[in-house]
Amino acid sequence: MTEYIATTPGVYPLPDWAKDDLADLKGHQKHDLVDGDEGEEVVAVYDEAREEVLDRQQSAGLDRVVEGQLRWDDMLAHPLAVHDAVETRGIVRYYDNNNFYREPVVTDELTFDGDVAGELEAASEFADDDSLQAVVPGPYSLADLATDEYYGDDAAFLDAVADFLAGEIEAFPEVETLFVLEPSLVENAPGEGEDERASEAVDTVANAVGSDTDVVVHTYWGALDEKVHAHLLDADFDALGYDFVSNSEDNLYNINEYGTKDSIAAGVVDGQNTLVEDSEAISERADWLVENTPAADFETVYLTPNTELFYLPYSTFEEKLAALGEATDLAEVKA
Template sequence: MEHAATTAGLYPLPDAQRERLADLKGRGKGGLVDGDESADVTAAYDAARERLVAVQREAGLDRVVEGQARWDDMLAHPLCVHENVRTGDVVRYYDNNNFYREPVVTGPLTEDGDLAADLSAAARLTDPLQAVVPGPYTLCDLARDDHYGSFESFLDGVADFLAGEVAAFPDAVETVFVLDPSLVTDPPDDDVHERVRDAVDAVNDAVDADVVLHTYWGALGERLHAYLLDTGVDALGYDLVNAHEECVYLVQEYGTADSVALGVVDGQNTRIESPGTVADRLSWFRENVPVSDFETVYATPNTELFYLPVNAFGDKLDALAAGVEAARAEVAE
């Protein structure tokens, strides 16, 4: 069984680049990302990417992500920069004090290579890479459809779009985290569970990499969890910060994939977990599920990390990596 320290991406901007971008926006040379950035804005994001990759390597993470510094609209980003999408009102991002521009889909969602371009830039800094993409259901939930005409067709269109995006990923990508928190916060009706499963599979089948379907802010419903077990993903994610008992119950009753991602660090709280706490949460899960000999246990913050101040963000990565080392030592004994 391999333990891998990693994250769900979407990092806070490093201070230097935050100040630089604020200055550019104040002079009318920045603004929210719209896919047509000035050279100065591009340079600031390139510098942020370099710093975010360096922070992960310094912490000793086993899987390194690009950092998603350009994702001003969080998980809605891939649609907000698409040519057949207009951005609408600024709306609340889930149940917190963050906001994004609502993407309104006005035409067919064809692959545009935005995600692949960022990953190709990151591949020059580190290899291998872990990619981060929104899940198809979550992307539908965050957007508004003015083109496809029905939820089912919209979900299929978004899944095909994401499949095209991940198919274009560079060879350096060895793992893909598919973040689908809306499956928990605003779960689909029972009659579309099969459609959601097929949408996840469309993304999974399009990429030659290990795929982790990660949800958070609670636990999946039992029936939906069972449907997702029928997908081809390599790992399912469980939020042990917000719903540890419920997540273990799901695995006890229904099993899980050959690998798991465990949210063992709070991605929204500035309190820094000790390495011992991280290791304890990993061992508690192993001890409470019927089959614990997983191929890979991805230890991760339960959510994206852009909520955190930069210093706390770095400290969380350090604690996570040290906790995974402690877990490895415990298993080896």
């Protein structure tokens, strides 16, 4: 019988009070104090906010909880933006929306940093070992968001980013699940040859965790190109994520035509729209997915928002968590 797991791709909005507190600290604006060496007062704000969002996830009944990535002002570019071998330069549009990040320019070797591992260690104090989920940008997306001025070759740079992420992941505390976020595989799809390298880079990252950790590669903002989808399935991970909010038909086609992993992540909650879905409607999306993939017999379906959640007002974010938790309970009952 299929197991349904309620979770999210992380990268949450800051609680409103935390935004206000950070604004009061030296006139803080976005990016100003997130460079890897924040002062004690700033750290204290993030610590309290982390505890709050972990509590919100647990109260909503989510099966996996994330640290929240509240310090990630640069969104998925964050692990590079705070690295000593990287210069942050101009402000760049984050994919095709009204959010912006600092362009990370790699000017030296990407050695171990430990920033994300430190966040997870802090989160592990408030989450059970069997519920903690890590979140990292995928290697292809992180390389796509960055500029290389050191490695000198796209293939070498992608390999270096994958090795860097693998090293960061190896330092993680024990986690139940790892979500690897790869929107660039849809938004800036790799071409011939590059699609195989992207799959190999994902494989490098996925194999950096222990055998007891399930790895979910989550793509969003549409559907993967057929060849990219096929190559990605060659990588060694447990579940592939599909966006059933933005493009349900093409994602369904990929699954039915080319198969998928034994488990999937189903993006059934809109991570960008402020309209809060009814829990019954979310559950019905999960039912529709199972009914329309007759050849698949999924071991696990991770029910999740289709994208990161930092786009949402904090109160809407809380409501969406509650609806997702309730919908997953409904899906389990129907199963």
